Amino acid sequence: MTDGDTKVSSPVGLIAAGGVMPFAVADSLIKRGLTPIVFALKGICDPTRVSPYRHHWISIGQIGRAKKLFRTEGCRDLLFIGSLVRPALSEIRLDLGTLRVINEVWAAFRGGDDHLLSSIGRILERDGFRMVGIKDVAPDVLMPEGSLTNTKPDEQSSYDIALGRELLRALSPFDIGQAVVVIDGHVVGVEDIEGTDGLLARIVTLRALGRIRAAAKRGVLVKAPKNGQDLRYDLPTIGARTVDGAAKARLAGIAVIAGNTVLAEPQATIEAADAAGIFVAGLPV
Numbered sequence: 001m002t003d004g005d006t007k008v009s010s011p012v013g014l015i016a017a018g019g020v021m022p023f024a025v026a027d028s029l030i031k032r033g034l035t036p037i038v039f040a041l042k043g044i045c046d047p048t049r050v051s052p053y054r055h056h057w058i059s060i061g062q063i064g065r066a067k068k069l070f071r072t073e074g075c076r077d078l079l080f081i082g083s084l085v086r087p088a089l090s091e092i093r094l095d096l097g098t099l100r101v102i103n104e105v106w107a108a109f110r111g112g113d114d115h116l117l118s119s120i121g122r123i124l125e126r127d128g129f130r131m132v133g134i135k136d137v138a139p140d141v142l143m144p145e146g147s148l149t150n151t152k153p154d155e156q157s158s159y160d161i162a163l164g165r166e167l168l169r170a171l172s173p174f175d176i177g178q179a180v181v182v183i184d185g186h187v188v189g190v191e192d193i194e195g196t197d198g199l200l201a202r203i204v205t206l207r208a209l210g211r212i213r214a215a216a217k218r219g220v221l222v223k224a225p226k227n228g229q230d231l232r233y234d235l236p237t238i239g240a241r242t243v244d245g246a247a248k249a250r251l252a253g254i255a256v257i258a259g260n261t262v263l264a265e266p267q268a269t270i271e272a273a274d275a276a277g278i279f280v281a282g283l284p285v
Helices: 021-031 063-073 102-109 113-126 155-174 195-208 240-248 266-276
Strands: 010-018 037-039 054-056 077-081 179-183 186-188 220-223 253-257 279-284
Touching: 010 063, 021 037, 021 077, 021 253, 037 253, 054 063, 063 179, 077 113, 155 179, 155 186, 155 220, 155 253, 155 279, 179 195, 186 195, 195 220, 195 240, 240 253, 240 266, 266 279
Parallel strands: 010 037, 010 077, 037 054, 220 253, 253 279
Antiparallel strands: 179 186, 179 220
């Protein structure tokens, strides 16, 4: 579904978590003449931002209620979108529809985020829905190839980028994270459950403690999807907040995979990077 060869049907159901991306995708769909219906996750999706869109609230774990709403709204094509902190099993509100597939739900929670989302996606597809990806519904929100900023990667940054990509490829089978920080050829941090923001905050702390002594404007945040990852789910995302974190970590820039990374609020992101004097670059696949 992510190679653009299948026509997306309208309305499109957006299963919306946190952050700005659900609304950027909804706006992109509207511009293309498609109707978004937002299925907002309670306690996660922004209630103020979602209010202008046609929407319904669902709790994590309410698979039965969600499927009923999808069918009522005529949504065949569905998309997971937005940032989601994995809930504890005790926080999930089960309904009858979930209890019917409870063994599969438990199994889904035993893996990483990609495994979790793809497993839930398979449950929905088995009931006649079709999971789609950003490439299918809103390709305009994906990172283009090349540097978007006034500052470009230098030779050392290019070496750090190559090393970061190699490491992320090696880590792919473990479904750990999608980001790494490399400074002057040294891997100084790998994304884990704390996410990219937490990774960058950790680099700030390590610099303050003197554990990282490299000069300012050295090092790169590299983000990439995992090898073999279903690209309909959990694509890497960067935005102005990522730039702010990289600037506070005193990195030289950010490098991500073009076409396979979501660029949130592109104008604000580029402006923030130019103001901080760091680069944001899209790498060829």
